[in-house]
Amino acid sequence: MKKKFWLVSLLFSVLLLVGCGRSTADQSVLKNAEASKTITWGVKGDVKLFGLIDVRDGQQKGFDVDMAKLITKKILGPKGKAIFVTTTSQSRIPLLKNGNVDAVIATMSITPERKKTIDFSHSYFDAGQSLLVPANSKIKSTRDLNGKTVIGVVGANSVQNIKAKAPKAKVIELQDYAQAMNALKSHQGDALTTDNGILYGLAVENPGYEVRGGTFTKEPYGVAVNKGQKSFTRAVDKAVLEIQHDGEYNQLIRKWFGDVPGFNYKELYRR
């Protein structure tokens, strides 16, 4: 009888502990953010228009960075502070999973593969994959890539996409977009491939290079959050919707993409 009692109470305590563990895991990111009034974001540091470190003040700047600041204020109020950690396409998921950042907003496409290990907010930006080539290149679209060398970035899904779309192209992968652009400029490849917005950012900085072939994939960007953080994901979703409804979103689109030659930024507007 006594033994049974101990067994039952042991089982009860274990269940209680498991239950508590779950609920803290579910609430911790949002709760910690509310307590510290800060959200730590993983953003790009080498992607003009989305997340680029300004050498004059060392700050990351771009559409993703501004979105992170707005989302932070919506969730935590006007005193809420956004802290930025620079990530690459390859390091963003490990940084998130290790808890170095609370969320990632870094030109990151929502894909079924990634959804197996992390969660995403609703999509906050519609990108699509394209090609960047020298202005005198004969490459007009992915159909012209047979036997050509295409440069991509490690950790970007653009690499898998181009292998599927142009199986006869040779694909090389570099660490980040700055290195990828340098490789294109030094003729180590015939084209650079990633999302159109990123390529337009590179074209702005590098006269003599053009974005070609329209978009051949859909790349909806999402805010990446760890699994088990439902309350935080919901808060991000709500914030993104508010930003879109009250017009701040379209203002940001105009701010970052309004002056980019050849980029139809009005297509990106959301109401």
Ligand code: GLU
């Ligand atoms: N959107 C693509 C991705 O999530 C390419 C851009 C990037 O490398 O961040 O992989």
